[in-house]
Amino acid sequence: MKRYIKLITFGFVAMGIIFSCKKVENGFLSNQIRYRDSPIKIQKGITVQTKPVDNDGSSAPVTYELLDIRDAVTKKHAELLYTNYERYIFISQFDVNRDTTVELLNKHRQLLNAPPVEFNTHTGAFTFYGTTANVAVGTYEFDIRATNENGSKDFKNIGQFSLYDGPVAEQSAGGGAWFKDGSSASGDIGEPEVKIKKTSNEGTLIILKIVDKNGTPFNPKKNEFIKRGDRNSFDTFARFHPLVLTDSTMACNFEVVPFPLVAGPPGQGYTIYYRIPGNFAKLDPGLTPTPDRGYSINPRFTFRIYQEGTYEVTVRIKNATRDVL
Structure with missing residues (x-):
């Protein structure tokens, strides 16, 4: 009887040794890896x-x-x-209030x-950069491979993303007024019409033109429109380069999006103000x-640009005619 018990005990021990030699699976790699969004x-x-x-x-x-x-289609x-x-790419922290020249900016990028x-x-996350402006609108599918101690698994068509054209700029309501020279009298003339056109994905340039109701531009080089005291002007937001003037436009190389990068004084925000003296219109x-x-x-x-590129911004005063005295 004792010999029989010993044989049974030996059998269980042997089975334990055999099972303990079986290879244990390393970790867990799911077949249900996915992009929820x-x-x-x-x-x-x-x-x-x-x-x-x-x-x-x-x-x-x-x-x-x-x-x-x-x-995803083709x-x-x-x-x-x-x-x-x-x-x-920025390689160190950029201070928008201190790094206001190209030389200082370039130390951080x-x-x-x-x-x-x-x-x-x-x-497994993606980062899409501003240069997606060069890629066609459409839906794209992608494959990934996941690897851990268990091994590797390939996931074909695991997800899709859709590239779409969104707004390149934001506009807020503007306004306009007349002021009588030598007095405090004033009145409303309505807001100007502002059109923003992106002409290229290249560069960081805004070409601003102020025109009369017929599309005739006012000349910034001859001061046909001027700054309004301590109010914001286009020049206020030209942080890295001086404005370049022509007979009909002002150009600003803004370097960094968004433009304007920093708001003006409280109550003015990103709004741009100008005055056209009566002897010009x-x-x-x-x-x-x-x-x-x-x-x-x-x-x-008021406008704000959110993408790099070259832009034409035309501000049309709908009820005025350029007429130089």
Whole structure:
């Protein structure tokens, strides 16, 4: 009997040794890794960072590799998302109130030639940069590979993102007034019409033109419109370069988006104010108490640019005619 018990005990011990030699699976790598917010909406021309991938409880650490991005319709490799474009990256903290010259700005940034999208191998998140302005609108699909101590798994068509054209600028309500020379009398003339046109993805340039109701430009070089005391002007927001004047325009190289970068004094914000003396323009009949030219025209307008590029901004005073005395 004792011998029988010993044999049974030995059998259990042997089985334990056999099972203990069986290879144990290292960690866990889910088959359900996914992007919860797919399809991801991405506005072209601005910096956007997406949410990390959901690893569905996979054993950390998990690393990710972007295998391919394709046009979701044609299934062709999205070459433009892999093409290098020049863009700046900040390498140290930039102080908007102190670093107000190009020389100071350049101490904090570095020119990079790189694709418009970056993939984070630790989180599976994407960062889209302003150079996506060069990529076609559309929906794109992508594949990734996930790897941990368990091994690697490929996830084809794991998610999609859609590139769309959003607003390149924001406009707020403006206004206008006449003021009678030598008195405190004034009246309303309505807000000017402001049109913003992006002409190129290249550069960081705004070309501002102030025109009369017929589209005839006022000449900034001849002071046909002037600053209004301590109010903001276009020059107020030209932080890194002086304005370049022509007979019809003022150009500002703004270097860094958004423009304006910093608001003006309280109560003025991003609004730009100008005065057109009465000897350079006349208002439509009936807007002023008398028909003489002793009235200045005072437009104000507000806009903000959010993408790099070259822009034409035209401010049209709808009820005035340029007429130089």
